[in-house]
Amino acid sequence: AVCSWRTRTHHTLHCGVYKAPQLRQLALVAGQMRTILILLGLVAYAAADGLSAMIRARADANELRMQGLQARLDTIDKKVGGLDNGVDTADLASRVDELTGTGCSDKEYQCGGNSPQCVNNLLVCDGSKDCRNGHDEMNCKDLDDLEGSSWGGRIHWDACGTLDNRITFVITGTDRPDYFQSRVWLKITFIMEEEVDGEILHLSTNTDGFWNYGARRLVVYPGGPKRIGFTCDMNADGKACTGEVMREGTLTHCGNLMLFRQ
Numbered sequence: 001a002v003c004s005w006r007t008r009t010h011h012t013l014h015c016g017v018y019k020a021p022q023l024r025q026l027a028l029v030a031g032q033m034r035t036i037l038i039l040l041g042l043v044a045y046a047a048a049d050g051l052s053a054m055i056r057a058r059a060d061a062n063e064l065r066m067q068g069l070q071a072r073l074d075t076i077d078k079k080v081g082g083l084d085n086g087v088d089t090a091d092l093a094s095r096v097d098e099l100t101g102t103g104c105s106d107k108e109y110q111c112g113g114n115s116p117q118c119v120n121n122l123l124v125c126d127g128s129k130d131c132r133n134g135h136d137e138m139n140c141k142d143l144d145d146l147e148g149s150s151w152g153g154r155i156h157w158d159a160c161g162t163l164d165n166r167i168t169f170v171i172t173g174t175d176r177p178d179y180f181q182s183r184v185w186l187k188i189t190f191i192m193e194e195e196v197d198g199e200i201l202h203l204s205t206n207t208d209g210f211w212n213y214g215a216r217r218l219v220v221y222p223g224g225p226k227r228i229g230f231t232c233d234m235n236a237d238g239k240a241c242t243g244e245v246m247r248e249g250t251l252t253h254c255g256n257l258m259l260f261r262q
């Protein structure tokens, strides 16, 4: 109806006659465009399909790993079951996780539970639930626990020192800003026991650091005459941590340390 119209001389003009060449060209272009669009769509679909296949494969692998972990945990549970030796399952679960890895990168937190999920460390204890099971907001009481706590242990030097040094430190202050709740900023005083000319000296240093909820890691900024700083990863029961000692500036690996809560 659009193409049929009458001129003033009453000749019927049909679009088939006058409009045809132009329309055929348009139709041709439109057809080509449609083909291109369909091809693009197919490529996008194939890419998306490949991606979702990759994600599926990864999820399947995670699922298998989690099943493996669960099976190991069940075995441990059975062994421990009748003994009633005070070892709790959550502790064992995190130890199994420590031994086998969590399936998440070292900047991520494993949510635990039956459906594996990794969230960035920075989202742990930040005040909103990011894990589907809400696990990232469940153990956020460390702040109260850290303030005033004192720790002691030894540094075993691989470089930067010779004989093992005894080290103790006290967390003298904490600050957890509302805008960055996944970190607790710490004021720390640490005392290094050092032998100088056959005499044992206690060198006290004030420095800063922070507690990383997601990684359950203590980071102490460099201080003292040796300008060393260290990290210490908390074990499951929160009573000991192990870490690495580094030198300021170059962050050269100096040695390892193990600390116990005193």
Ligand SMILES: [Ca+2]
Pocket: 123, 124, 125, 126, 127, 128, 129, 130, 131, 136, 137
């Ligand atoms: Ca969170």
